[in-house]
Amino acid sequence: MTSDPYATLGVDRDADADTLKKAYRRLARQYHPDVNSDPGAPEKFKEVSAAYEILSDPEKRRVYDLGGDPFSASGGFGQGAGFSFTDIMDAFFGGQQTGGRGPRPRQRRGQDALVRLDLELAEAAFGTTRELKVDTAVLCTTCHGSGAAEGTRPVTCETCHGRGEVQHVQRSFLGEIRTLRPCAACRGYGEIIPDPCRECAGDGRVRSRRALHVKIPPGVDTGTRVQLSGEGEVGPGGGQPGDLYVEVHVAPHRIFHREGLNLRCTVTVPMTAAALGTAIELPLLEADLDTEEIEVTTSLTLDVKPGTQSGTEQVLRGRGVPSLRGQGRGDIVVTIDVETPNRLDDRQEALLRELAQLRNEEAPDGRIQNTDHKGMFGRIRDAFKQ
Incomplete structure (x- = not known):
């Protein structure tokens, strides 16, 4: 090597390991061929890597400082002189570890x-x-989780010597690049179970x-x-x-349908009951519980007012589903369905006709619902347009 590694990295001769690493990372990012298209970048990157190889190795640095050839023992750069691939990765990703991860x-x-x-x-x-x-x-x-048969224990892997990973060396224009891979013999555990437990394999x-x-x-x-x-x-x-x-x-429940914290149900009443009014005993959801140990209300009286129309809703407050967060209960919403009789005997038909005569409903025209919900000012405006 002809150039001064200290000058190549731009550090003093008494620079410590951290200073050397920082200088190398900076220059490696600058001259790496993947990010620098200059024709001289590969050679410069190789020179920077060789300088760092010398100064990061205490023995090679000592030999160089004494005036010797730091690569003489290994035959020169590219012929056995290895530097960790992790150092190159550190230069680009700022890694701090220069060794492997160890056994998993x-x-x-x-x-x-x-x-x-x-x-x-x-x-x-x-x-x-x-x-x-x-x-x-x-x-x-x-085996209590060890995986080894009774009276035995896992042994250290002879391939990786318990490290869980083995080193692979690959030659490139940069020299020998060393990478660590999980040990295939122990699958990265660092130990092998020679006699597995028969119960759990x-x-x-x-x-x-x-x-x-x-x-x-x-x-x-x-x-x-x-x-x-x-x-x-x-x-x-x-x-x-x-x-x-x-x-x-x-x-699904036989009576109630859940909507959030509310319970919905439909109660069907005869036409006469809807007209005259009635009271209905409505079972609550508590009726499905085992109430031997505690006393709970299992039903409520639902008052159907005289003249109730089909589709009318009544709300029973606080009788629905308790909140999962413990903040009150929902309601029970009861829809009234008025049932019109479709089979009448002669006496029933005569009574209904008499009722219709009394109410002047023998030949009703029916009432067509107005879907035009215009306000008072809208109706006045339409009157002026006519």
């Missing part, structure tokens, strides 16, 4: 699990506790069916997910388990 842990967190839970509307509204049967990976009780976990008691809070609805921390799949090597998510699905 055999123990890893397990995956989350998802199960479906079917509930009745009352259970979803007021909360419940249910037993679930779940099939997940659990810790192997034979070396995985450290087995599948098992178990029972869980799940507490469902009041106010859940279809699609709500209840999280049970640490009840999911145990990870490989007996690693930390994931979480279990219970997704709620609410079955």
